[in-house]
Amino acid sequence: MPHPLRTLIEAADRAITAEDFDAVTEFYADDATLVVKPGLNVRGKPAIRRAFEAIAAHFNHRLKVGQGDMVVIEGADTALVLMESTLDAVDTAGADIATVRRATYVFRKSEDGRWLCAIDNSYGTDLLNVG
Amino acid sequence: MPHPLRTLIEAADRAITAEDFDAVTEFYADDATLVVKPGLNVRGKPAIRRAFEAIAAHFNHRLKVGQGDMVVIEGADTALVLMESTLDAVDTAGADIATVRRATYVFRKSEDGRWLCAIDNSYGTDLLNVG
Numbered sequence: 001m002p003h004p005l006r007t008l009i010e011a012a013d014r015a016i017t018a019e020d021f022d023a024v025t026e027f028y029a030d031d032a033t034l035v036v037k038p039g040l041n042v043r044g045k046p047a048i049r050r051a052f053e054a055i056a057a058h059f060n061h062r063l064k065v066g067q068g069d070m071v072v073i074e075g076a077d078t079a080l081v082l083m084e085s086t087l088d089a090v091d092t093a094g095a096d097i098a099t100v101r102r103a104t105y106v107f108r109k110s111e112d113g114r115w116l117c118a119i120d121n122s123y124g125t126d127l128l129n130v131g
Numbered sequence: 132m133p134h135p136l137r138t139l140i141e142a143a144d145r146a147i148t149a150e151d152f153d154a155v156t157e158f159y160a161d162d163a164t165l166v167v168k169p170g171l172n173v174r175g176k177p178a179i180r181r182a183f184e185a186i187a188a189h190f191n192h193r194l195k196v197g198q199g200d201m202v203v204i205e206g207a208d209t210a211l212v213l214m215e216s217t218l219d220a221v222d223t224a225g226a227d228i229a230t231v232r233r234a235t236y237v238f239r240k241s242e243d244g245r246w247l248c249a250i251d252n253s254y255g256t257d258l259l260n261v262g
Contacts, residue, residue, distance in 0.1 A: 033206030043206060071258045075164030075174060076249035078209055080237050082256050102256035106211050106237050118207035124256045125213050125233035127202045 003072045005081055005107060005115055012117075013065045019056050025049045029108060029116040035123055038130040048120075059089040068100065079115065081105040085122050102126070134203045136212055136238060139246055144196045150187050156180045160239060160247040166254055169261040179251075190220040199231065210246065212236040216253050233257070 008027065015023035025045045028034075034048045035041050042051050056063060068084030085103040090096060106119035121127065139158065146154035156176045159165075165179045166172050173182050187194060199215025216234040221227060237250035252258065 029207035031207045033204055035204065041204060069259050073164055073166065073172060073250050073252055075237070076160035076162045076239055076247070078237050078239055078249040080211075080235060080250045080252060082235070082252075082259055084259060102259060104211060104213070104235055104256065106206070106209050108207055108209055108239075116207070118209040119204050119211045121204055121211060121213075125235065128200050128213055128215060128233060 003070075005072050005079055006067070006070055008115055009067060009070070009081065009083065009105070013067060016052065017064045019061065021049050021052050024052055027117050028120070029110075029118050032117055033119050035119075035121040035127070038123055038127055060092070062090045064088040077109040078118070079107040079109075081107065082124070134201075136203050136210055136246060137198070137201055140198060140201070140212065140214065140236070143248075144198060147183065148195045150192065152180050152183050155183055158248050159251070160241075160249050163248055164250050166250075166252040166258070169254055169258055191223070193221045195219040208240040209249070210238040210240075212238065213255070 012024060012027045025048060028045055028048055030045060031043065032048065033041050033043045034051055036051045042048055066086040068086055071082040073080045083103045085101045087099040101122050102124040103122040104124045105117060107115045108118045110116055143155060143158045156179060159176055159179055161176060162174065163179065164172050164174045165182055167182045173179055197217040199217055202213040204211045214234045216232045218230040232253050233255040234253040235255045236248060238246045239249045241247055
């Protein structure tokens with residue numbers, strides 16, 4: 001049986017691909033942080049929603065996100081997810097773009113036992129390359 | 132001014148180098164998880180303490196740990212720390228061993244505002260290479 005966080009992340013990625021931003025924001029804690037790109041973090045559900053809208057537009061509404069290998073480490077009502085995140089898109093010239101990132105996500109278990117994403121950093125430790 | 136988590140991690144690394152395991156365990160949440168090596172996680176302060184004792188013995192009590200670049204991302208009362216972790220030791224033949232890892236740590240803010248380490252994974256996304 002897959003880990004519940006794999007199931008959750010697969011559902012979140014389907015919502016991102018479908019541009020169902022109401023559903024996307026439901027995966028996040030109220031005060032969650034999303035790393036939009038190196039050097040640009042946004043915090044809170046309204047800002048995260050706007051960032052996903054901008055990302056969808058940036059990729060001409062043809063972005064598809066998916067998952068490769070995944071490692072989940074749980075501790076103290078949190079979880080660290082290490083995951084190969086796949087991004088498929090089409091550039092303005094119509095050429096396919098395929099990217100694989102090694103993402104790092106932090107989840108928190110809420111009082112009712114639900115997992116919510118607290119930190120979404122799809123760039124993983126590559127942020128250490130910046131600056 | 133350095134981020135409070137940098138100050139905390141520097142103090143934890145000094146305690147590890149000094150083999151002050153009482154002090155080391157104070158940095159962890161009760162139910163925290165330590166990745167000892169790929170495929171071996173331990174959970175809870177007593178098990179984490181025993182792991183650090185074993186690590187110290189493994190390195191013939193000559194392990195020194197330190198920090199390089201660090202990125203801290205806070206969200207929803209948690210923090211993800213990405214950090215170059217430096218390990219200096221001496222092998223059984225007396226040769227120096229120096230290793231740099233790109234570590235990933237998850238911290239939680241406790242009710243009294245203290246940061247406690249919930250997940251200590253010094254291997255970062257390299258765990259995706261295993262298995």
